Amino acid sequence: MIVKVKSSLFQELSQRISNLQLQVLRGDDEQDAFNRMLELFLEIGESRFGFVAEVAESSPGKEALRIRAITNLATTQELQAMYMELISGDLFFEAGPNLIGELLRTRQTVIANDVMTDARKNTLPAGHPSIDRFMGIPLMRGNAMLGVVGLANRKTHYDDELIKVLEPLLVTCTTLLEVYRERRQRHAHELALAESRQDVDLMAAAFRSAQDGILITDQKGKILEVNNSFCRDSGYSRELLIGQNPRMLRSGKQSPDFYRLMWQTLSKKGQWVGELWNRRRSGEEYAVRLTIRAIAGDSNDILRYVGVSTDITNIKKHEEKLAWLVFHDEKTGLPNLRYITKQLSEQIRSLKPNEKLCVAYLDIDEFKLINERYGMDCGDRILKLAGEALQQELSPNDLFGRLTGDEFIAVLKNTSEQNFDLQLAAISNAVNTIQSEDFFQALTVSIGATVYPQYKSLDAEQLIRQADQAMYHAKLMGGNLIQYFDHSDERTQAFRHQQVIEIRQALNNEAFVLYYQPKVNMHTHEVVGAEALIRWQHPERGLLTPGAFLPMIENDPVIESIGAWVLHTALCQLSVWSKKGQRIPVSINISPRELHNPEFISNIANALAMHPDVEPNLLQLEVLETSALEDIERVSKVINQCRKFGIEFAIDDFGTGYSSLTYLKHLPVNVIKIDQSFVRNLTHDPSDQAILKSIVDLAKVLGRDVIAEGVETQAHVELLKTLGCHLGQGYAIGHPMSIGGYEKWLMQWQEENYMHGK
Numbered sequence: 001m002i003v004k005v006k007s008s009l010f011q012e013l014s015q016r017i018s019n020l021q022l023q024v025l026r027g028d029d030e031q032d033a034f035n036r037m038l039e040l041f042l043e044i045g046e047s048r049f050g051f052v053a054e055v056a057e058s059s060p061g062k063e064a065l066r067i068r069a070i071t072n073l074a075t076t077q078e079l080q081a082m083y084m085e086l087i088s089g090d091l092f093f094e095a096g097p098n099l100i101g102e103l104l105r106t107r108q109t110v111i112a113n114d115v116m117t118d119a120r121k122n123t124l125p126a127g128h129p130s131i132d133r134f135m136g137i138p139l140m141r142g143n144a145m146l147g148v149v150g151l152a153n154r155k156t157h158y159d160d161e162l163i164k165v166l167e168p169l170l171v172t173c174t175t176l177l178e179v180y181r182e183r184r185q186r187h188a189h190e191l192a193l194a195e196s197r198q199d200v201d202l203m204a205a206a207f208r209s210a211q212d213g214i215l216i217t218d219q220k221g222k223i224l225e226v227n228n229s230f231c232r233d234s235g236y237s238r239e240l241l242i243g244q245n246p247r248m249l250r251s252g253k254q255s256p257d258f259y260r261l262m263w264q265t266l267s268k269k270g271q272w273v274g275e276l277w278n279r280r281r282s283g284e285e286y287a288v289r290l291t292i293r294a295i296a297g298d299s300n301d302i303l304r305y306v307g308v309s310t311d312i313t314n315i316k317k318h319e320e321k322l323a324w325l326v327f328h329d330e331k332t333g334l335p336n337l338r339y340i341t342k343q344l345s346e347q348i349r350s351l352k353p354n355e356k357l358c359v360a361y362l363d364i365d366e367f368k369l370i371n372e373r374y375g376m377d378c379g380d381r382i383l384k385l386a387g388e389a390l391q392q393e394l395s396p397n398d399l400f401g402r403l404t405g406d407e408f409i410a411v412l413k414n415t416s417e418q419n420f421d422l423q424l425a426a427i428s429n430a431v432n433t434i435q436s437e438d439f440f441q442a443l444t445v446s447i448g449a450t451v452y453p454q455y456k457s458l459d460a461e462q463l464i465r466q467a468d469q470a471m472y473h474a475k476l477m478g479g480n481l482i483q484y485f486d487h488s489d490e491r492t493q494a495f496r497h498q499q500v501i502e503i504r505q506a507l508n509n510e511a512f513v514l515y516y517q518p519k520v521n522m523h524t525h526e527v528v529g530a531e532a533l534i535r536w537q538h539p540e541r542g543l544l545t546p547g548a549f550l551p552m553i554e555n556d557p558v559i560e561s562i563g564a565w566v567l568h569t570a571l572c573q574l575s576v577w578s579k580k581g582q583r584i585p586v587s588i589n590i591s592p593r594e595l596h597n598p599e600f601i602s603n604i605a606n607a608l609a610m611h612p613d614v615e616p617n618l619l620q621l622e623v624l625e626t627s628a629l630e631d632i633e634r635v636s637k638v639i640n641q642c643r644k645f646g647i648e649f650a651i652d653d654f655g656t657g658y659s660s661l662t663y664l665k666h667l668p669v670n671v672i673k674i675d676q677s678f679v680r681n682l683t684h685d686p687s688d689q690a691i692l693k694s695i696v697d698l699a700k701v702l703g704r705d706v707i708a709e710g711v712e713t714q715a716h717v718e719l720l721k722t723l724g725c726h727l728g729q730g731y732a733i734g735h736p737m738s739i740g741g742y743e744k745w746l747m748q749w750q751e752e753n754y755m756h757g758k
Contacts, residue, residue: 016040017172018326018338030180034069037173041149042071044166048153049073049131053093054177055104055145063104064092065148068177073129082125098122100148103136107145110136113157133158137166139174146177175318186212186289186310213288213309219302221245233288233311235281246307249278251285262292266305270294275312287316331380332387335401337409337464343399344411344460348452357452358412358420361467362390364431365444365479367406382434382443389430393423409464417451424449424482444480446471451484499552503536507561511537514569515736516586518745519707522717522733523726525753527746529585529620531729532570533736534562554591563594564603571611571619573739578613584746587620587650595623596631601641608645616646622673624652632666639668650707654695672699674725676710683715689723696724 020036038052053065072083095101099120103110112118112134124131135158139147149170151158163170189212213230217223226241234241234249254276266272272292277285288309295304327339335343347357364370364386371379387402390410394400399411412423424447431445448471450463458466466485474483506512516530536544553559570586577584594600608616621642623635639649650671674695678688692708699706708720711730720728734745 015338017168020172020176031069033176033180037169037176038069038071040169041151041166041173044169045135045151045162046154046156047151049129050149050151052147052149052173054147054181056092058092058094062094064094065100065104066092068147076126079125079128096122099134099136103138103148104145107138107140109138109163110134111158129153135162137163137170139170139177141174141178146174146181149173179315179318182310182312182315189310190291190308210308213307213311215241215246215307215309217246217305217307219304221247221305224304230309233280233286233309234278235284240281251277251279253277253285266292266294270296275316286311286313288312329402332384332402334387334391334408335399337401337403340399340401340409340411341460341464344463347399347411347413348458348460348463351453354415356414356417356420357463358414358417358423359450359452359463359467360410360412360424360427361403361448361464361471362408362410362427362431363446363471363475364406365446365475370441385434386431386443389434390427393426393430409467420449420451421482428480428482446474446479447482448472448474449482449484455487496552499549500556500558503549503553503562504558506536506538507558507565511539512562512565513537513738514566514573515738516742517729517736518734518742518749519587519727519729520733520749521726522711522721522728525749527584527749528727529587530742531587531589531622531736532566532573533589534566535736550591555593557593559591559593560597563591564607567604567607568610571607571614574614574618575611578615578618583615583618585618585620585648587622589622589624589652592624595635595638600638604642604647605645617648620648620650620671622650622652623669625654636666636668643668653709669704671705671707673729674706674708676708676730679708679710679716679720679730680712682719683713689719692720692725693723700724 017040020033020040034052038050041047041052042050049071051070052068054068055063056066058064058066070083073079093100095104097120099110099112099115099118099122102120110120112120115121115131115134121131131152133154134150134152135154137149137151138145139149149166154162189210210227211229213233214227215223215230216225223241223244223246226238231238231241258276262272262274270293273290275287275289277287279285289312290307290309292305292307294302295306297303327335327342329336344357344359351357364382367379367382370382383402383406386406387400387408390408391400394410394412397413400408402408410427412420414420414423428445428447431443434443448467448469450466450470452458452463470483470485473486474481477483513535514532515535516532518527519529519531520527534546534550536549538544541548550559550562553562566588570588574584574586597603608614608619623639643649648670649668650673651667651669652673653675654672672695674692678692678695682688682692696706705727706725707727707729708716708725709729711717711720711728711732713732716730717728717732720726734742734749737745
């Protein structure tokens with residue numbers, strides 16, 4: 001379910017970014033924040049190594065990268081010592097004729113997808129793992145470069161698409177650097193001011209050079225002195241401020257109680273620290289972090305008040321933006337899933353007896369084609385227009401937001417389901433009428449909906465998940481539909497979910513075994529191999545065949561884990577036989593999900609490398625005819641690449657798909673396996689005989705071997721031989737057997753046929 005996966009990945013990334021933002025706002029451990037940010041970059045960037053660095057001065061006027069977080073690559077004591085120095089913040093990467101130097105000079109993204117041959121590569125310390133690919137991304141705020149994110153050793157090339165994916169992380173990381181830099185500077189100023197109280201000369205120097213604003217008043221609050229930074233921040237000249245009261249700067253955002261509590265604290269503790277909003281002479285509001293200290297004389301009477309203020313307007317704006325982004329989609333400005341979920345939870349709790357809620361999950365049909373045909377900019381405009389059009393169809397009491405990509409969500413409140421039908425139809429029509437000057441086709445939308453209350457209590461996330469599943473069914477039915485959630489389907493999904501959990505546990509508990517069914521030449525009686533068939537040793541239901549559990553997981557990633565286990569187990573058995581001097585070809589079934597995995601070829605190569613004593617041509621991969629037809633061009637390339645290893649391929653269940661000469665001649669397979677449905681009635685169905693004869697003749701023309709499945713009787717054997725099909729597999733030859741049973745059968749078969757001179 002592509003939509004669900006896409007949605008869940010986005011939600012997880014947004015949540016983790018939000019957690020980091022909250023950590024920054026709370027002022028938690030600085031190094032931990034950078035380490036967690038690096039972990040996110042490595043995970044989303046699919047990279048093995050990386051670093052987050054801050055631009056700093058290693059010496060006066062000389063820029064370098066001060067490492068804030070870095071992957072621990074220590075393989076030697078020297079590297080471990082270097083790593084400890086890095087994480088303490090004492091080691092700098094300076095500019096030079098290398099990748100880091102280019103980053104510092106150009107302030108542009110640097111990509112090297114073949115570092116070993118790149119003239120700009122950095123010199124690595126002894127024992128450092130090799131760097132194959134590298135991407136460095138500058139973190140900019142305006143024209144200033146605050147830092148750099150470096151990623152290395154991604155399995156695939158670094159490119160601009162990855163930068164787009166990383167954009168939310170890059171924005172957050174830039175803010176992270178800026179916030180902590182501001183906090184360090186402010187802390188340094190405050191320390192300097194505290195020390196200056198004991199040294200009049202130092203205090204005067206700090207007063208003149210301080211970047212923070214400094215204001216001194218008498219005990220009644222009359223301004224006696226200000227520094228240049230205070231004048232700069234407030235917009236008032238020194239002459240206009242002297243003799244005035246600081247209340248002239250009040251913005252009105254703080255209540256009288258705020259100032260009353262401030263003066264109470266100052267009176268009791270001699271110091272007040274906090275944030276407030278002032279107003280510049282221009283009328284513009286600005287935020288400051290303010291520390292006020294009371295200066296007492298020998299008799300403890302207050303003589304002066306000293307205020308030190310730092311302009312934190314930009315930081316407050318960033319914080320406000322971060323807080324806004326937690327609950328909104330930046331592209332459209334609409335509420336996001338987190339906000340909708342929160343509000344939906346409140347509506348569920350406050351729902352009146354006569355009210356109903358309808359959660360609708362909307363997905364614009366064929367939106368990917370719109371982006372490809374008209375471009376991403378046009379796609380973004382369409383999304384914004386769609387958001388505006390849909391919002392106009394909703395009442396102020398309804399909720400509406402954007403999830404991700406071309407997905408939206410609405411929560412409607414009404415008194416009857418018939419009203420929901422009318423509202424959803426209006427929403428669908430609103431999408432149909434969207435027009436743009438650079439877009440010339442009618443838009444349609446698939447809508448999945450669910451209504452609450454239901455027969456059981458549900459929370460907001462469960463309702464949204466139901467609507468998502470209903471939308472997915474609308475897509476499967478061709479799109480441009482309104483589909484309500486089917487509760488019987490929910491129970492089926494729950495059962496399947498439980499089955500997947502049990503199957504995963506069975507794999508972890510080694511509850512699967514391979515059975516082997518022999519394949520023979522029915523004319524010469526030679527054993528030509530065996531098919532490895534998985535069985536589940538279920539603790540309650542006994543030994544289960546694949547049909548009892550594999551259909552439940554055909555679209556789940558666990559099918560690939562099981563496929564990897566079958567491949568490894570079969571190769572282990574081939575290795576055992578090879579050491580005994582036995583050459584018994586073994587075939588295994590490849591699921592469609594495995595076949596279409598981009599890493600399928602590398603997985604096969606790695607498995608073969610783990611068993612160097614196995615001849616690759618003893619392994620045969622069986623591919624369903626229907627899965628091969630889904631993308632015949634790509635499947636042909638996969639088969640050709642695997643055949644370079646020496647592996648053979650077979651088309652399984654031939655006859656159940658398109659079964660044409662046109663596609664078969666383009667599939668470089670070695671064997672055609674005739675589906676047992678054509679063999680079962682072979683002895684009394686002339687049409688099946690004619691079909692089988694045609695397949696055999698077709699295979700001969702194309703130079704393919706043919707093997708019949710489901711050979712259950714001796715009559716099948718004889719008739720198949722007369723039709724020219726000499727290879728067979730079925731109960732008339734041998735049942736699927738455990739490894740011990742298969743080896744015993746093999747010995748008996750060879751003895752019987754030797755004794756009969758066959």
